[in-house]
Amino acid sequence: MNKNKKNLKMFGRLIQYARPYKVLFLSAAFCVVLLSFLSPFRPYLIGNMVDKYIIQNQNEALLLTWSLGIACLLFFEGILQFLSSYFSNLLAQSVIRDLRKKLFKHIVSFRMKYFDKTPVGALVTRVVSDLEAVTQVFSSGIMEISGDLISLTMVLSLMFATNWQLSLMTLIPIPLLIIATKIFAKAMRSSFQLERLQVTKLNTFIQEHLSGMSIVQIFNKNKEEYAKFVDINKGHRRAHINAVWANSIFFPVVEILSSLSIAFLLVWGALRVDGKSAIEIKAMYGQIIAFTLWIYQLYRPIRQLADKFNVLQRGVVRAERIFEILDHETQRQEAGELINVNFNTDIFFNKVSFAYKEGHDVLKEINLKIAKGTTVAIVGSTGAGKSTIVNILGRFYEHQKGEIRIGDVKIEEIQLDYLRKNIAVVLQDIFLFSDTVHNNITLGDKTITRQQVIEASKAVGAHDFISQLPGTYDYSIGESGATLSVGQRQLLSFIRAYVYNPQVLILDEATSSVDNESEMLIQNATDYITKGRTSIVIAHRMSTIQKADLIVVMEKGEIIESGTHRELIKNKGKYNTLYEKQIFQPR
Numbered sequence: 232m233n234k235n236k237k238n239l240k241m242f243g244r245l246i247q248y249a250r251p252y253k254v255l256f257l258s259a260a261f262c263v264v265l266l267s268f269l270s271p272f273r274p275y276l277i278g279n280m281v282d283k284y285i286i287q288n289q290n291e292a293l294l295l296t297w298s299l300g301i302a303c304l305l306f307f308e309g310i311l312q313f314l315s316s317y318f319s320n321l322l323a324q325s326v327i328r329d330l331r332k333k334l335f336k337h338i339v340s341f342r343m344k345y346f347d348k349t350p351v352g353a354l355v356t357r358v359v360s361d362l363e364a365v366t367q368v369f370s371s372g373i374m375e376i377s378g379d380l381i382s383l384t385m386v387l388s389l390m391f392a393t394n395w396q397l398s399l400m401t402l403i404p405i406p407l408l409i410i411a412t413k414i415f416a417k418a419m420r421s422s423f424q425l426e427r428l429q430v431t432k433l434n435t436f437i438q439e440h441l442s443g444m445s446i447v448q449i450f451n452k453n454k455e456e457y458a459k460f461v462d463i464n465k466g467h468r469r470a471h472i473n474a475v476w477a478n479s480i481f482f483p484v485v486e487i488l489s490s491l492s493i494a495f496l497l498v499w500g501a502l503r504v505d506g507k508s509a510i511e512i513k514a515m516y517g518q519i520i521a522f523t524l525w526i527y528q529l530y531r532p533i534r535q536l537a538d539k540f541n542v543l544q545r546g547v548v549r550a551e552r553i554f555e556i557l558d559h560e561t562q563r564q565e566a567g568e569l570i571n572v573n574f575n576t577d578i579f580f581n582k583v584s585f586a587y588k589e590g591h592d593v594l595k596e597i598n599l600k601i602a603k604g605t606t607v608a609i610v611g612s613t614g615a616g617k618s619t620i621v622n623i624l625g626r627f628y629e630h631q632k633g634e635i636r637i638g639d640v641k642i643e644e645i646q647l648d649y650l651r652k653n654i655a656v657v658l659q660d661i662f663l664f665s666d667t668v669h670n671n672i673t674l675g676d677k678t679i680t681r682q683q684v685i686e687a688s689k690a691v692g693a694h695d696f697i698s699q700l701p702g703t704y705d706y707s708i709g710e711s712g713a714t715l716s717v718g719q720r721q722l723l724s725f726i727r728a729y730v731y732n733p734q735v736l737i738l739d740e741a742t743s744s745v746d747n748e749s750e751m752l753i754q755n756a757t758d759y760i761t762k763g764r765t766s767i768v769i770a771h772r773m774s775t776i777q778k779a780d781l782i783v784v785m786e787k788g789e790i791i792e793s794g795t796h797r798e799l800i801k802n803k804g805k806y807n808t809l810y811e812k813q814i815f816q817p818r
Contacts, residue, residue, distance in 0.1 A: 241547045244554060245368060248326045255325065259318035263374050266311040267381035269304065271389055271528060276301055278393075278521030315374060323369035330553070331362050337557055343627040344587070345559075352435025357556060360430055361549040368546035376539045379532035386529050394518060400495045401526055404488040408533060411488075415481040422473035427548060429463075429470040436463050489530035493523065567645045574653045574734030576603050576638035578624075578765065583633035585623055593619045595788040596633065601781075606766040608776035610809060611785035617769045621737050624767075625654050655733035659771075661720045663712030668697055669704040671712070672727050679730050687729045691756035693722040725756045736761055739769040773810045782806065 249256050280297040335358060390398040440456055580599040586592045594616045601607045609617045623630045626642060635642045642650060663671050672687075673679040684704060688694040696719055700706040712720045728736060738757060754775055757768070770776040777796040784792035784799070784806045792804050799806035 241550050241554065242368075242543075245326075245365065245546070245550055246373075248330055249322060249369065251329070252322050252325050255318050255322040259315050259322060259374050260377070262311045262315035262318065263378040264381060266308060266315060267378045268385060269308055269311070270382060271385040271525070273301065273304060273308075274521045274524035274528065275389055275393070276304070277524065278518055281520055315378070319374040320370045323366045326369055327362050327366045330365070331358060334358055334362070334553060334556060337559075341559075342629065343622065347587075350435040350439070352438035353431050354556075355438060356431045356434045357553055360434070361427075361553055364549040365546045365553065367542045368550070372539055372543040372546060376536060376543065379536050379539065382532050383529065383536075386525050386532075390522065390525050390529075393521065397518070397522060400498075401492045401522060403495055404491045408485065408488050408530075411481060411484050412533070412536075418473075422470065425473060426470040427552065429467040432463050433467045436460060485530060485533065489526060492526045492530070567643055567647060567650070569640060569645045570649045572637055572640050572645050572649065572653075574637055574765075577601065578603075578735070579634075579636045580620075581634050581636070583623070583630050583635060585619060585628065585630045585632075587619075587628070593788050594623075594630070597788075597790060599783065599790065601765060601767065603765050604763060605780035606761050606768060606778070607781045607783060608768045608770045608779035609783045609785060610770045610773070610776065610806065612809075614787075615785040616788040617785055618739055621656060621739050621767070621769060624735075624737070625651060625656060652731075653734040654737065655728040655731055655735070656737045656739060657721075657724045657728050658739050661712070661724045663708055663715075663720060663723065665707070665710040667702075667705050667707055668700065668723065671708065671723060672730060674727070676731075683730055684726065687726045690759055691722060691725045691729060693719070693726055693756075696722075722756060725760060729760045734764060736764055736766045737769070738766070784809075 276297070280294065280301070338354060338358070387398070390401070436459070440460070578601040580597045583594055583597040584592055585594040597616075597620070599607075599620075609620060611617055619628075622628045624635060624642070626647060629643075637645065669681065669684055672684050681704065685694065688697055697703055697706075708714050712723070715723070738761075757775070758778075761768075768776055768779060776782060779796070781793060782796060782799055783790055784804070786805060792799060792802065792806055794802070800810065
C-alpha cells in the first residue's frame with residue numbers, strides 16, 4: 232500500500248469517530264461554507280460601490296448606506312468565524328476524548344509482556360502528545376481546508392466573471408506556487424516523521440530518568456545523564472528546525488508571488504491607461520480595487536492550505552501510531568466468560584510450563600496442589616520461578632503448557648475481572664498513587680466505606696501510624712508514597728488487599744525490604760489476613776513462613792522439595808541449607 236492510500240485509510244478511520252457528533256459537524260460545516268461564499272463577494276461589492284457611488288455618481292447617502300452594509304457583512308463574517316471555530320474545536324475535543332478513552336482502555340487490557348517491551352514514555356506520548364496533534368485534524372484541518380477550497384473556487388469564479396483577461400494576467404505566478412507547495416509538503420512530511428521519533432525519545436528519556444532519579448544521584452551520574460539529555464534534546468531541536476526551515480522558505484515565496492500578481496495587475500492597469508480618457512480611466516478603479524482584494528483572498532487560502540495540509544499530515548502521521556496500538560490485538564488478555572466460580576476450593580497446577588522468551592522456560596512442568604483455606608509458602612533462590620507462579624495465576628502472563636484450575640474450572644474460562652477480583656496480590660515493590668491514604672486503599676471503589684478502611688487498618692496494625700499523619704486518612708502521601716517509610720507503604724498494601732476481601736491472597740516477598748520492627752507488624756498482619764483463606768506466600772525470609780501448611784522449594788523452574796517446615800528441616804535438603812544460611816547469617 233503506497234503512502235497516499237495509507238494516509239487516506241488513516242484519515243477515513245479518524246472521520247469514523249466524528250459520526251456520533253453529526254450535529255456539531257454539520258453546524259461547523261454550515262458556518263464554514265456560508266463564510267466561504269460570503270467573503271469573496273465583499274471585494275465585488277466594494278468594487279461596485281467605488282464605481283457607482285464614488286467614480287460615476289458621488290452620492291454620499293448611498294455611499295454611507297453601502298459602507299454600513301459592508302460593515303454589517305464584515306460583522307456577520309466575524310460571527311460565522313467564531314461559530315465555525317467554536318463548533319469545530321468542540322467537535323475535535325469530543326472526538327479526541329472518545330479516542331483517548333478507547334486508547335487507554337485498550338492499553339490497560341494488554342498483557343504485562345507488552346509493558347515489559349514498551350517504554351512508558353512512548354505510551355505517554357501516544358495518549359497525550361499524539362492525540363493532541365490528531366485534535367488539530369478536526370479543529371483546524373478538515374473544516375478550514377474545505378472552507379479554503381470553496382473560497383478559492385468562489386474567488387476564481389468571480390474574477391473570471393468580472394474580467395477573464397485580467398484574471399489570467401494575475402494568475403501567471405500560480406504554477407510556481409503549486410510547485411513550491413508540493414516541495415514544501417514533501418519536506419514537511421519528512422520533518423514530521425523525524426519530529427515524532429524525537430518527541431518519543433525525549434518523553435521516554437525524561438519519564439525514565441525522573442522515575443529513577445534516586446539511582447542517578449546515588450551513583451553520581453548527574454553529569455553523564457545530563458550529557459545524554461543534551462544530545463537527545465539536540466535531536467529534538469533539529470527535527471523542529473527542519474520544519475521551521477521549510478516554513479521560513481515557503482511563506483516568503485508565497486508573499487513574493489502574491490506581490491507579483493499585484494504587480495501584473497498594476498502593469499495591466501498601466502497598459503490600459505494609454506489612450507483612455509479620464510472618465511474611462513476612473514471606470515477601471517473599482518475593478519482594480521476588487522482584483523487587489525481578490526488576490527489577497529486568493530493567496531491567503533493557498534498559503535493556509537499548505538499549512539493546513541501539514542496539520543492534516545501531522546495528525547495522520549500521529550494517528551497511524553495510535554491505530555497501531557488499537558490494532559494490537561495479539562497482546563490483549565483473553566477475557567473468559569465464567570463469573571460464578573467457587574474460589575473456596577483447591578487450586579491445581581498440572582504440568583504447567585512458562586517462558587517469558589520462547590525457548591527459555593522459567594517454569595518446567597510444575598505440579599502443585601494448593602488446598603483450600605491453607606497457606607502455601609514458595610521459597611527458592613533468585614530466578615527460581617517463584618514470582619512467575621503469581622504472574623500466571625493472576626493471568627498477568629499466559630502460561631504456554633499444562634493447565635491451572637480453580638477446582639474443576641480452568642482459569643482461562645474465568646472472566647478476567649472476576650478472576651482478579653477474587654485474587655489479591657501484595658507485591659514486594661508497592662506502588663502508591665499521589666493521592667490520599669483512603670483513596671490508595673480503596674483505589675476509588677466507592678462501595679468501600681471509611682469505616683471499613685479504619686477497621687481493616689486496625690486489624691493489620693496500621694491505624695496508629697495513620698492517625699498520627701496530618702489529615703489522617705485524608706493525608707496526601709505524595710508521588711509513589713514518598714512521604715512514608717517502606718514498612719508503612721507495605722502495611723497500606725495489606726489494608727488494600729484486606730478491604731477487597733479476596734478468596735485467594737498472594738504475598739510476594741512482602742517483608743524482604745523492611746526493618747525488624749516493621750517485619751513484626753507485617754508478620755502479624757500476614758497472620759491476620761491469611762486466616763481462613765487460601766494464601767500463597769512467596770518468601771524471602773525463612774522466619775516468616777515456618778507456620779505455613781505447606782512449603783514448596785523451587786530451583787531453576789522446578790519443584791525440588793515440599794512439606795512442612797519441620798519435615799523439610801528433617802530431610803536436610805535445599806530448604807534446610809537456605810534456612811541455616813539465613814538463621815546463622817548476621818542481620
